[in-house]
Amino acid sequence: MPPSSLIAHYPASWxxxxxxxxxxxxxLKGRQQADVAIVGGGFAGLHxxxxxxxxxRRVVVLERQRVGWGASGRNGGFVSAGFAESSAALxxxxxxxxxxxLFAHSQAGVRLVESTIDELQRPDLLMGRGQLTCCRTAQGPAFAEQVTALAQAxxxxxxxxxxxxxxxxLATPRYHQAVHDPDSFQIHPLNFALALAADIARRSGQVFEGSAVQSIHRQGGLWTARTAKGSVEAPxxxxxxxxxxxxxxxGLSCSVLPVATYVAVTEPLGPALRECVRWPGAITxxxxxxxxxxxxxxxxLLWGGRITTDTREPRxxxxxMRRHILAVFPQLRAHGEVKIAFAWPxxxxxxxxxxxxIGQLEPGLWMSSAYGGHGVGQTAAGAILLANAITEGDDEWRRYQAFPLRWAGGPLGRAATQAAYWWMQARDLWDEARTPPAAALQRL
Incomplete structure (x- = not known):
């Protein structure tokens, strides 16, 4: 395939x-025809x-920037079941x-990511196994029974x-009990996205970068997606x-709220890090x-956090990010300065x-979006549902009709969400300061 003349550099990150x-x-240049046109070259579209x-099926993927350019290539790389909404709340x-x-759907997504890595013969994409979700407050003697009950449910x-x-x-007084998920694992997300795109092309799919879709419309049973230099027609x-x-x-665009998070990777920390973290998997x-x-x-150390609706990178x-790391592992100061090699939004x-x-917006028009920071595994789950719907008429996706499009409030919605995050942070501090145990499992 000839190289693109675009080509933008990926944002600086580890x-x-x-x-x-x-x-x-x-x-994309000129007119293309396909069975399915997909707008977006992140995990949702690639899976x-x-x-x-x-x-x-003849498939065309249209990506505005580069494959894995956005959240798919910048996240923590955690692959686990569950959603942004807590399982206890669901x-x-x-x-x-x-x-x-629904949880079974998410588990299927996790399994698909792992089986895909096996099929691609890319064991290098796997970077760790297991996830500990740690409680910042003591949970009391009933914790083990509560975890077991949630797992069974x-x-x-x-x-x-x-x-x-x-x-x-984990050598820190910040954490008390934890929930271990042995089925979780971690990957290099950008390399996984690149591998998915290459495999799609090997299977005769088409991937276009630098091809922002400017408009869509339906006529005569076909949808047309137009870019600056071409178009794709597909049912x-x-x-x-x-x-x-x-x-x-x-309706979809106004229902998706952009929320920023940040990730940093330190310079090599040597034995000092091994004294703090002796766990090969993920921690949250x-x-x-x-x-x-x-x-x-x-x-x-790869570290993520600082959720905000202000999508500008802070000064x-x-x-x-260094402050967040040292708040949990202050002993790292004794080994010299903790230097941050990379930090990105x-x-x-x-x-x-x-x-x-996840589902159908209009006849022939589908959506897969708003995974809320849980997209590494759940986009794969969404892909299974939509592929079954498009090729077999399966309607299992209708379970997600319980979560319809809902206006996110525009600028006022962002302000309200930011205020909610500040309130949540204040409540987190209050929970850690008080003596009675907090109901941490309500947030799993």
Whole structure:
């Protein structure tokens, strides 16, 4: 395939610095026809395209920038079941059967990511296994029983860890008990996105970069997606963008709230890091505004957090991320300055109800969006549902009609959400300051 004349550089990040050589896909020029056109070259679009080309469909993927340019190539790399909305909340809202069915969808997405890595013969994409979700407040003697009950309700393999178990692998007084998810794992997300795109092309799918879709319309049973230099006609069109779809579909675009988070990777920390973190998988916590981290390159710390609706990169981002790290592992100061080698923002798409938009907008027009920071695994789950719907007429996707499009409030919605995050952070601080245990499992 000829190289693109575009080609924009990936935003500076540890992932971009360690990415494998990927194809530079061409800009769409002229008129194309397909069975399915997909808008968005992140995980939502790539997983679906790969599912469809495997079933013999002619597929065209249209990416505004580069494959994996947005949240798909900038996240923490955690692959786990569940949604932005807590499982405990879904059990209360929907009842045991419906909540368990949704959780099973998310588990299928996790399995698909792992099986895809096996099929691609890319074991290098796997970077760790297991996830600890740590409690920042003591949970009391009923914690283990509560974890077991939640696991049984969801069909999960969650395991309760005592404070002693947690402290044996994480040298910090910040954490008490934890929930261990042995089915979670971690990947290099940008390299995974690049591998998916290459596999789609090998299977005769088409991937175009630098091809922002400017408009869509339907005529005579065909959807047309127009870019600056070309168009694609297809009976099925999928909007698989994140928080940057623009005006392609007003109802969807106005329902996705852009929320920023930040990730940093330190310079090599040597033995000092191994004294703090002796866990090969991922770590997060149960606060409403949580931190998440893992070890990469043997002795670097990848750290994420600082959720905000202000999508501009803050001044002094490296200093801010260093402060978060040292708040949990202050002993790192004794080994010299903790230097941040990379720090970057990522924009997540959230819905007001914190559940993804998966389903049909109009005849032949589909959506897969708003995964709320849980898209590494859940976009794969959405791809399974939409591929089954498009190729087999399966209607399992209708379970997500319980979470319809809902206006996110525009600028006022962003301000309200930011205020809500500040309130959540204040409540997190209050929970940690008080003596009674906080109900951390309500946020799992």
């Amino acid at each position: 992932y971009a610095a360690t990415r494998t050589h990927g194809e530079a896909w061409p800009v 679906l395209a790969r599912q469809l080309v495997a079933r013999g 059990l209360q809202q929907l009842g045991p059967a419906a909540a368990r069915a 969801l069909g999960a393999r969650f395991e309760p860890w005592s404070a002693a178990q947690v402290q044996s692998v 099925e069109l999928v909007l698989a963008g994140n928080a940057d779809l623009g005006p392609l579909h007003g 916590d149960t606060r409403r505004a949580c931190d998440y981290f893992r070890v990469v390159d043997g002795d670097r 002094g981002l490296r200093r801010l 990522g924009i997540m798409g959230y819905a007001v109800h914190k559940m993804p938009f």
